[in-house]
Amino acid sequence: MNVVVTGTLGFDYIMDFSGRFADRIMPEKIHKLSLSFLVDTLSKQFGGTAGNVAYTLKLLGVEPVILAPAGHDFAPYQKFLRTKKISAKEIAVHRDVATSAYFVMTDMDDNQIGSFYIGATKYAKKLSIESVKQRPFAILGPTDPAAMKKYVTECCSIGVPYLYDPAFQIANFTPDELREGITGAAILIGNDYEIALIEERLGISHEELILMVPVLVTTIGRKGSVIETRHDAI
Incomplete structure (x- = not known):
């Protein structure tokens, strides 16, 4: 059975910080926050809500059809989908913008700081x-x-x-x-x-x-x- 999967396609940049965010934050200076962290690891993964769901559905024997936008840097992700035999025919690639990206940093207490670059996702409503x-x-x-x-x-x-x-x-x-x-x-x-x-x-x-x-x-x-x-x- 085919299942249409909407959501985002993106690259996930995942970083681990060996300390605690709380140790770097001065409560009395919270009104003017300026922080920088030295991270120990960085991994880049294929992600996004649509991509992750589609990958899992494929593992379960369901045929996902991803309906989502991507950007000019999508080629490696597209190759990955092809190797997993996941349909990319409904993915709209926009050459004027990069694929969405999520940057997240996790400390030793599993607290997270993240940011999401919308990129090609801004075109989702055109699909x-x-x-x-x-x-x-x-x-x-x-x-x-x-x-x-x-x-x-x-x-x-x-x-x-x-x-x-x-x-x-x-x-x-x-x-x-x-x-x-x-x-x-x-x-x-x-x-x-x-x-x-x-x-x-x-x-x-x-x-x-x-x-x-x-x-x-x-x-x-x-x-x-x-x-x-x-x-x-x-």
């Missing part, structure tokens, strides 16, 4: 799920909020069931926009913090959220996930 010929199911991962709203509208209009994963974009939607994305979805997924944030944004209880969507998946890190419907939970 359309309607243009994909085989679309029995879609995964709407976090990307440009305008694009996410468009994909929700398209899926509801043409009858494509979808998994909704607003993730780090939750705060960038109005309550009405969040509600529209959730009520139209077949599945809502988020970590425990994100699900709690959705409930706070909508002013509803967890029980009320369960009634809004057929399946609610809450990930809880190393402990796995809780999958809930109106009638059961596992």
Whole structure:
């Protein structure tokens, strides 16, 4: 089965800092923060929400179709997808901008400081799920909020069931926009913090959220996930 996967494509730059961020921050100078860290390791990986989901789906025997933009430096990522036999035919490559990138630094206490360069992701709203010929199911991962709203509208209009994963974009939607994305979805997924944030944004209880969507998946890190419907939970 083909699954349309939206979200971001990007390069992840992952760094490890052997100390503690807290030891470098002076609370009385927090109003004028200027910090620099000497990191011990740096790794560059293929990532992005769409790329990561597509890779995992392929491992599970599902055929992902990535619908996302990329930039002029996308060639090595494209080669990687080709070697993994992951379809890149719906990826739009823009020559005027670089592929999105995420830079993250982690200290010895697992605290993180990160920044995301939007790059080609700014063109995500130009893509359309309607243009994909085989679309029995879609995964709407976090990307440009305008694009996410468009994909929700398209899926509801043409009858494509979808998994909704607003993730780090939750705060960038109005309550009405969040509600529209959730009520139209077949599945809502988020970590425990994100699900709690959705409930706070909508002013509803967890029980009320369960009634809004057929399946609610809450990930809880190393402990796995809780999958809930109106009638059961596992």
